[in-house]
Structures are given as structure tokens and as C-alpha cells.
Amino acid sequence: MYTDVFLFACRKAFFNGYFLTEEASDVIKIDSLTKEFSIGEKKLTAVNDLSLEIQSGEIFGIIGYSGAGKSTFIRLLNRLETPSSGSVTIGDKQITTLSKKDLRNARQDIGMIFQHFNLLWSRTVQDNIAFPLEIAGVGKSERQKRVQELVDLVGLTGREKAYPSQLSGGQKQRVGIARALANRPNVLLCDEATSALDPETTNSILDLLVSINKKLGLTIVMITHEMHVIRKICDRVAVMEKGSIVEQGDVLEVFSHPKMPVTKKFVKQVMGDTDEDEAEMNQLFQNENNRNVLRLHFIGETTNQALISQLAKKFDIDLNILQGKITQTQRGAYGTLFVQLIGDQHEIDKAVQYIDEQTSVEMEVVENER
């Protein structure tokens, strides 16, 4: 256990280019953070007494509908917005109390990417990526070397001299990511980074973010309104509504047991309407001569994904998949499958017992009320 932590620290230190003795030093701690805007006489609380801890090296997603305050929230993390009260600590720096000069230095260690990329149209790809290095005062030859590394990292080799207007949306976001990583930050903030992209490009950008997270041990905080994004890459998720976090936890936990109505709505985005499906299924089972129907619930499965073929091999039965949806998350598969077991009742009972006792798949026999 200790060796693991140590190895992880070493890897991180290696990639960050310096040695971190305290592994826990770049946790993001947010303590009763509040941001109020006053529009004329009216006061609007965008972020309301929000507390949160984000661990080093994880991909943390914050999901919410527009107007939930997530955009303001992520800008409070690097103080693009000044909080009304509360504190933000990133690593050993309390962002909320830094002087202007220290804040500028601290920001060089926090990368940020944006929904609309925010590249300088007047600069080429390589000059855009070099911009944060110029700000940090990196010398010219070293700058060129670093830019080339980053161009290769994000897969834009050969496009160094192109202007942003000559790039597709996905390529622009790759430039944005390279630019955000230029000064070797510990934290990457993603402000709806894939919301302006088509689904396919979204996936390629998400894959890039995951690979960067793994390769560099970078902590990623992302806000989004797409549950698909959370499902695909996040380790943990917080659901935001009206300036507060109403629910948070491991992505799988939140997926399998959503508590708040808003969370349920988001889960529906990815899984479809499971309540309706179930009602439909029950109807089906009652009307027809269907017996031995099982409801298999996969939560974070990594070992039992081949359950169906295992059953078919181990027992002398046929399996008929009636309905279901399985989706992949960072922590394994998640979803529900309705299957019908056909064959000798004795074999079927053995199979059911096997699923129940030998695997981690949650199982439920759908009652036939006929």
C-alpha cells in the first residue's frame, strides 16, 4: 500500500519535472464558497456555501443545467471571479487570499480550457501554445522544444503553422489543451470543454483528456451538462443545482442509486428511461408465456462482463436477451439486462444460484404473476 503511494508520487514527480515530497499537497479544497452578484437592486447567489474536496490525480465532474452556477464555480477556482466569501485551496496555496502577483504565478500552475476554445486568431498553433510560456518567461529555444512536445502530445504534428481559422473544432480544442498544459500544471479546469463539439469529436477529446490524466497524473476538474461526458471519463461526480451541490460520489454510485430528482434526470440522459422500460417489461412478462426472467444489474463490473457466455458454457441452458442497456464508465460497466433462461428447470435453478453466489452481479428474478 505504501509502496503504491510512493510509486505514484514518484511517477507524478517525474512527469511534473520536480520532486514532490508531500503527495497530498495538490488536493483542491473548497470551503463554504459563496458568490453573489448584484444586478441593480436584486441579489443573485450563483454559488451558495459550497464545500468540496477534490483528490489529486482524479477526474472530477460537476454536472448541472445551465444557470446552476457551475460556470461561476469553476471561475472561482482560479479567481477569474472573486468570491464573496469562503476559501479555495489548491495544493499549498490558498487562492482566495493571494496577492495579485502571487495569484498570477499560481494561475500558471492551473491550466484551463474553454467551451469556445478562446484561441488567439492572430497566432498560429505553435504561437498559441507558446503564449503561456511567454507569460511564464521561458526562453525562446526551450519554448520551441516544449511547444513541439505538446503538439505531439495532443496529436497535431504537422499543423504547427496553421491558424485557428484553418482548424476544425476538435483540433482547436487540442490546441487549447496543449496551451493549458504548457506550463506543466497540476490541475486542469475544463469549462464545458466538449459542449461545442459533435459527438465523435467529443469522444476523441475525452479520450485525450483521460490519457493526459493517466500519463501526467494531472487532476482534472470539469463542468458539463452532458451526463455522457461524466459517464465516460469521470471518477467522481457532483451534481449542482441552484448554486449548491445536491449530490456527489463515485460515478457508479451516483449512476446506480441517484437520489435527487435532478440526478435521476441526468442518469436518464445516458441510460434511457429505466422506470418506463421496467413497466413495459412487466407487462410483457404477464401477457406472454415467459418464465424464468432475470434482471441482471451490472454495477462497476470488470470481472463478470462475460457472464452470459459463462452461463451458457457452464450450464446446459439457453439464454435469451430480452432487453437491456450496458454502458462503460471509468470504473467498469454499468447497466441492466433482462434475460430469459430456457431449458431444464433444474439447470436453470443451478445457474441462478451460481449468479447469486459466485458473481458480483446483482440479480433479481422477475416474478411471473400468472
Place this chain on the structure above:
Amino acid sequence: MKDEFFANLDLAELYQATYETFYMTILSLIGTFIIGILLGLLLYLTAKDGIWQNKVINWIVAAFVNIFRAIPFIILILLLFPFTNFLIGTVRGPNAALPALIIGAAPFYARLVEIGLKEVDKGVVEAAKAMGAKTSTIIFKVLLPESMPALVSGITVTAIALIGYTAMAGVIGAGGLGNYAYYFGFQRRAFDIVFVCSVAIIVIVFIFQFIGDYIANKLDKR
């Protein structure tokens, strides 16, 4: 043919007048460019939600710009006679026209600069801030380069207005094509001179417009 249609025209004088017009236009253009950008930046940065948000300074700069833009140029020259006399030591000749030309054109250009800066994507400024950029870096590496096509087309429009102003200044003794057309042409009933001066000014305007358009297009990578 020259003696037939342009009997009064003296090529050396025309050359001298054209040179003076160029001289006044280019020098005042440089002054206008610098002062206009300074004023435009001040207007932009001190505006509401700007980096240096400051109501008082914004109000003072805006008032200065509006007042000098409101005064008709011919009156502005007369108004500035004491100031010019103090600064240049004379009120005649191309050099004496410069203060009035710059003070007349810079506020106009400042507004164009302000409009150009407002067009710069707020997200790009935010991105620069998120990278830890200083205000000076934001000004010189983001705001000015990103608004450069607008700044260049703005200075082109201003240059053409300035050519007109030099002609007006010429009438009250600043030299240049306006001076030549009025004193040597109009007052001596030598309309060939007035005509040739008009053509010369049109050609100068076209040259400036062409150069301005060319540079603005070259710079624009959007």
C-alpha cells in the same frame, strides 16, 4: 498640351505642394495613431467591467474625446493658434498645422480604436488572465494584435479625413495642395491649378486607401 490646358501650372510648385501634403498627412497620422490608441485603450480599459474600471477617468477621457470631435476642424485650427504658437513658434507652414491636425483627428481615431477593442473576444482575454498574464501582456499580446485589422482600417479612414484636414489647414496658411489650390488657383482665377490639385488629392486618397486595405487584409487571419 501642358501650355494649352494648364498654362498657370508650375510643376515645381505642384511638386512642393504635394510633398507638403504628404508630409503633414504622414506626420499627423503617426501622432494620431499613437495618441488615438492611448485614448482608445484608456476608454476601453476604464469602462465598466474593464480591467482598470474607473468611472472618473473614463468620464474625463470620454468628455475630452467628445469635445474635440464636436469642434469643426476649421474652427479648431483658429482656436489652437495660441497653443500652436507656443509649441512650434509660428502659426504658418506645415509644421504649425501638425498640433491641430493631431488634436482634430486623434479623438476620432480613439473612438474607432475603442470599437475595435470591444470586438476582441472576451473569452480570449479571460484565457490570458487564466494563464497568469499581466495587464501589460494582455494589452500588447492580446488586445492590440487581436484588434489589429480594425485598428488598421480605422487609421485608413482617419488618414483620408486627415488629407481633407490638411487642405483646410492649407487655406489658412499651412502649405500643401490646399494652400496651392486656394492662393495660386482660386484667388488668381487659375482654375487649372484647382483642378490639378483636386486630382492630386484624389490620387493621394486612393493610395492611402489601397495601402490600408492591403495591410488590413494581410493581417486578418480570421
